[in-house]
Amino acid sequence: MTPANHEAARRAADLDHRKFAASRLWAVAKMPYLATALFAADLDPAPGTGTVGVDRRWRVRADPETFARLSTDELGRLLVHLVSHLVRDHAARAEVSAPDAADRWNRAADAEVNDDLQPLALVPAAAPDLPGRFGLEPGHVAEEYLREVRGDRLWDCGSGCDGKIRPGEGAERGTGGAAGIDPRQATALRLGLAAEIHRAAGREPGSVPGGWLRWAETVLPSRVDWRRVLAAELRRQLAAVAGAVDYTYRRPSRRAEPAGPVILPSLHRPIPxxxxxxxxxxxxxxxxxxxxxxxxxxxxxxxxxxxxxxxxxxxxxxxxxxxxxxxxxxxxxxxxxxxxxxxxxxxxxxxxxxxxxxxxxxxxxxxxxxxxxxxxxxxxxxxxxxxxxxxxxxxxxxxxxxx
Ligand SMILES: [Zn+2]
Missing domain, CATH: 3.40.50.410 (von Willebrand factor, type A domain)
Structure with a gap:
């Protein structure tokens, strides 16, 4: 590589950290109770990915070209959205509920996150999925939306959303040196955030969207009856399992007769x-x-x-x-x-x-x-x-x- 080419490559990998800082402050002003999470997310370059997403270590991995195209406000909305994926641990939930459906999971998780951002006019234009887009009621979780969601994702929110590690992400230091945080630190951070959300809701009722309050309740079970938390969790898991309709050849379909010797799959709902x-x-x-x-x-x-x-x-x-x-x-x-x-x-x-x-x-x-x-x-x-x-x-x- 000639020095000039080298310089061009270096510039292409450059990210405007002042713009990132300004967007983050903009986001903190809109959602003060997410401040610790927003400040925990480090910026790291990911040239050629064509997106600004998050990885499992809470790094904002940004393609410099895509990053440069976003306005400060739009980047702020996107930061709130991406950090919401991290706080709600969508990556770990994807491993359980959608190990082979990353695109659909991304859209379902976007619907869950944006549901709480819509009343605050914070839905990013880049990742606009909402429950209503799929004919679904608001107020539910990604595991439930997943059943009805179809099609490729509109925006790649990264491994911090779908759990799939991308090339160059595994290291403790990112491409630009960002360390991010480990799972233990993330757990501690979530507990602190849940407490902060409870305090904010107590100080000013109605100031915290319902989805965030429900999330905080599940993270702070000591404040609520564990029986309620366990029942809610079981219902959520059962809904996901009962929704896992698969086509099975175990029982012959009633449609099989007119089709002659061809055995058609029948719809089978597994009993959890x-x-x-x-x-x-x-x-x-x-x-x-x-x-x-x-x-x-x-x-x-x-x-x-x-x-x-x-x-x-x-x-x-x-x-x-x-x-x-x-x-x-x-x-x-x-x-x-x-x-x-x-x-x-x-x-x-x-x-x-x-x-x-x-x-x-x-x-x-x-x-x-x-x-x-x-x-x-x-x-x-x-x-x-x-x-x-x-x-x-x-x-x-x-x-x-x-x-
Ligand atoms: Zn997203």
């Missing part, structure tokens, strides 16, 4: 089934676990699950029972804890459950990756939990059980 993985290690209080299990049972019945299987797990799986009532469950076990073993055992059950509810005090190693096709909700008993004990992994939905 639930496995409950109970941590029965020495650190767990058996009486407390029994009581919570009875309550989980009640919650399952209310959301329409009649038949759950219960696994008693410490470092091995001791008992698998098909129960219609927790009274039928014997809790065997003791010793150490490895909930990864329990999750793997749940995933291996036949018929295969679609949701696993793990009840534990959290003193457990966790698998680094989500089990394929199994949604995991972790109820963490906080009573005996030391602040240093590892939180459930980001791919699982955690609910704190305060007793």
């Amino acid at each position: 089934s639930v496995a409950i993985v109970c941590d029965t290690s020495g650190s767990m209080h058996a009486q407390l676990l029994g009581r919570v299990l009875a309550e989980v049972d009640g919650i399952l019945a209310r959301v329409g699950v009649r038949d759950a299987r219960v696994l008693a797990v410490d470092t091995a799986v001791h008992a698998v029972r098909r129960v219609s009532s927790s009274r039928q469950v014997e809790l065997a076990g003791g010793g150490g804890t490895d909930m990864g073993v329990g999750i793997a055992a749940a995933a291996a059950l036949r018929p295969r459950p679609s949701i696993a509810v793990v009840l534990t005090d959290g003193y457990s190693p966790w698998p680094t990756e989500a089990p394929k096709g199994l949604r995991v909700v972790v109820g963490v008993f906080t009573q005996r939990r030391a602040p240093s004990s590892p939180m459930p992994p980001p791919w699982a939905r955690a609910v704190l059980i305060d007793e």
Whole structure:
């Protein structure tokens, strides 16, 4: 490369950091309770991508040419939108709900995010999807929208939205040196934000859009009844599972007759089934676990699950029972804890459950990756939990059980 070419390449990778700072201040003024999240997002060049998106380490990855075309206000709207994906952890949710549907997930997640930005006139022109575009009601989450959403995404919001790591993103330092933040820091940041949103809503009722309040409630379960959080989570997961309509050849379609020897696929709605993985290690209080299990049972019945299987797990799986009532469950076990073993055992059950509810005090190693096709909700008993004990992994939905 000649020095002149080199200089041109360097300029092409240049991003106007002052413009970024101005857009960020503009965004903070519009949504003050998202300030910490907006300031956590670092700018990093991503030449040739044709987009301004976010990665899983909270870096704003910007194609310098695309970046240069956006006005300060439009960039500000886009920043609020992209940071909303990060705060709501759309990447981890995509891994569970849309591992093979990145484009549709991006659109569904955009509808969820923009739903709360519309009343504030903050929907970015570049990524304008709203629930109404797909004939859907507002106030729902991406997992529910995903069922009806079709077509390619209008704007690539990045791996921070769809979970798919792009080339050059894996490193701790980005192309321009931006470090971003790690999953542990992101979890702490979300907790702080949820508290800030609660305070803002308390100071000035109506100032925070409903979707943000609902989000804060699920992140701050200690402020609300864990039963409500678990029920809401199960309903959300069940809605996603029940919506996973697939065409199956298992049962012949009634349309098969006129078609002669050709077997047509029939529409098959899987009935969601639930496995409950109970941590029965020495650190767990058996009486407390029994009581919570009875309550989980009640919650399952209310959301329409009649038949759950219960696994008693410490470092091995001791008992698998098909129960219609927790009274039928014997809790065997003791010793150490490895909930990864329990999750793997749940995933291996036949018929295969679609949701696993793990009840534990959290003193457990966790698998680094989500089990394929199994949604995991972790109820963490906080009573005996030391602040240093590892939180459930980001791919699982955690609910704190305060007793
Ligand atoms: Zn988006």
